[in-house]
Amino acid sequence: xxxxxxxxxxxxxxxxxxxxxxxxxxxxxxxxxxxxxxxxxxxxxxxxxxxxxxxxxxxxxxxxxxxxxxxxxxxxxxxxxxxxxxxxxxxxxxxxxxxxxxxxxxxxxxxxxxxxxxxxxxxxxxxxxxxxxxxxxxxxxxxxxxxxxxxxxxxxxxxxxxxxxxxxxxxxxxxxxxxxxxx
Amino acid sequence: xxxxxxxxxxxxxxxxxxxxxxxxxxxxxxxxxxxxxxxxxxxxxxxxxxxxxxxxxxxxxxxxxxxxxxxxxxxxxxxxxxxxxxxxxxxxxxxxxxxxxxxxxxxxxxxxxxxxxxxxxxxxxxxxxxxxxxxxxxxxxxxxxxxxxxxxxxxxxxxxxxxxxxxxxxxxxxxxxxxxxxxxxxxxxxxxxxxxxxxxx
Numbered sequence: 001x002x003x004x005x006x007x008x009x010x011x012x013x014x015x016x017x018x019x020x021x022x023x024x025x026x027x028x029x030x031x032x033x034x035x036x037x038x039x040x041x042x043x044x045x046x047x048x049x050x051x052x053x054x055x056x057x058x059x060x061x062x063x064x065x066x067x068x069x070x071x072x073x074x075x076x077x078x079x080x081x082x083x084x085x086x087x088x089x090x091x092x093x094x095x096x097x098x099x100x101x102x103x104x105x106x107x108x109x110x111x112x113x114x115x116x117x118x119x120x121x122x123x124x125x126x127x128x129x130x131x132x133x134x135x136x137x138x139x140x141x142x143x144x145x146x147x148x149x150x151x152x153x154x155x156x157x158x159x160x161x162x163x164x165x166x167x168x169x170x171x172x173x174x175x176x177x178x179x180x181x182x183x
Numbered sequence: 184x185x186x187x188x189x190x191x192x193x194x195x196x197x198x199x200x201x202x203x204x205x206x207x208x209x210x211x212x213x214x215x216x217x218x219x220x221x222x223x224x225x226x227x228x229x230x231x232x233x234x235x236x237x238x239x240x241x242x243x244x245x246x247x248x249x250x251x252x253x254x255x256x257x258x259x260x261x262x263x264x265x266x267x268x269x270x271x272x273x274x275x276x277x278x279x280x281x282x283x284x285x286x287x288x289x290x291x292x293x294x295x296x297x298x299x300x301x302x303x304x305x306x307x308x309x310x311x312x313x314x315x316x317x318x319x320x321x322x323x324x325x326x327x328x329x330x331x332x333x334x335x336x337x338x339x340x341x342x343x344x345x346x347x348x349x350x351x352x353x354x355x356x357x358x359x360x361x362x363x364x365x366x367x368x369x370x371x372x373x374x375x376x377x378x379x380x381x382x383x384x
Contacts, residue, residue, distance in 0.1 A: 019379075020228015022221035029217055037208060052208045056216060063220040125196070144196040175196070 011071040018067060025063070032077035039081050042145045043088045045125030053091055058084040085137060092130040128179040136171035143168060236368045243364040299323075304330030308343055321347045321355065325366065332363050344369050 016024035036058065037051075044050035062080050069079050129137055142153045154164040299307055304327050311323030328343035344366050348356070356374055358367050 017224055018227060018231075020225060020231055022224045025221055025224040026217060029220065033213060037213075041208070048208060052212055055208060055212065059216045059220050063223045140196060 035077045045122030047122040089130045131178040239368040
């Protein structure tokens with residue numbers, strides 16, 4: 001956000017990273033960490049374990065795909081958050097699959113049930129966000145995570161206030177439809 | 184449209200956002216991932232240098248192959264067969280076509296051949312380490328590198344070349360036709376590295 005680097009500076013740093021300079025990478029990493037961390041916690045519905053998995057997967061992906069980052073198309077932090085958005089979907093899918101495979105043994109049932117109950121809201125929020133179309137997820141992120149007003153979102157996305165309001169309504173509706181805590 | 188949350192589900196989003204604003208993940212994770220990803224970036228540098236060296240070596244080998252093929256298809260012309268000899272006649276003794284070479288004096292260039300010619304690479308390297316003049320130091324280490332390279336000891340060759348390169352002047356860093364492929368590659372890489380450092384400064 002505010003500590004993000006300007007585009008030309010980022011372009012130079014990316015060139016240095018591709019030449020093998022770890023210091024340049026660390027500057028980019030530190031500049032984007034806070035924003036990605038907040039995003040990861042939000043996307044994980046506050047679940048710390050899931051947020052950490054998301055951070056880890058995203059940074060490993062970012063360093064592998066750094067050659068694809070184009071500073072002309074947006075900031076490094078925004079690019080990393082975009083990667084995290086896709087990573088979150090995959091993680092949630094894998095997590096769900098694992099949960100279906102696992103059948104807790106009888107003695108662990110009570111503890112497991114307590115833990116599951118505590119996590120259910122966060123898990124359901126994360127899952128619902130993962131099922132939303134990317135545009136809806138972006139607009140909810142701008143509204144709730146970045147704390148932007150409708151006017152600010154409109155300005156940022158180059159859209160009218162009415163269009164953003166309409167999209168926000170549809171995004172909320174989609175979230176309501178996909179959110180299912182009992183599932 | 185209002186900016187306020189309108190129902191409980193929206194409150195969940197707001198709560199998650201609030202958690203995101205206040206909560207932080209394991210502080211060690213940040214440092215751990217920083218190290219892990221930096222390690223990978225270091226690998227990019229090494230991989231880039233290996234690629235560059237491989238490319239240069241490939242170009243060098245291709246050049247040699249081209250020259251070899253060219254010479255193979257265009258053999259040096261053989262002299263035309265001599266006309267059939269005339270009937271034998273008593274001839275005066277033919278002058279000798281090959282003259283014995285004159286005795287070589289001590290100042291002849293042939294006798295000023297490289298004094299290192301018979302020395303093994305290890306001894307040349309030792310001489311290089313003992314050299315007091317920079318030019319001699321550079322020359323001997325480069326020579327030792329050549330010797331090591333000729334016997335296939337690439338690690339030792341690299342060590343000697345690196346010593347030589349460290350004390351080479353900019354003029355000496357220019358690639359010459361007598362440089363081995365490895366020295367040539369190292370010179371080019373060093374020149375590029377220095378240029379990049381100058382640009383950064």
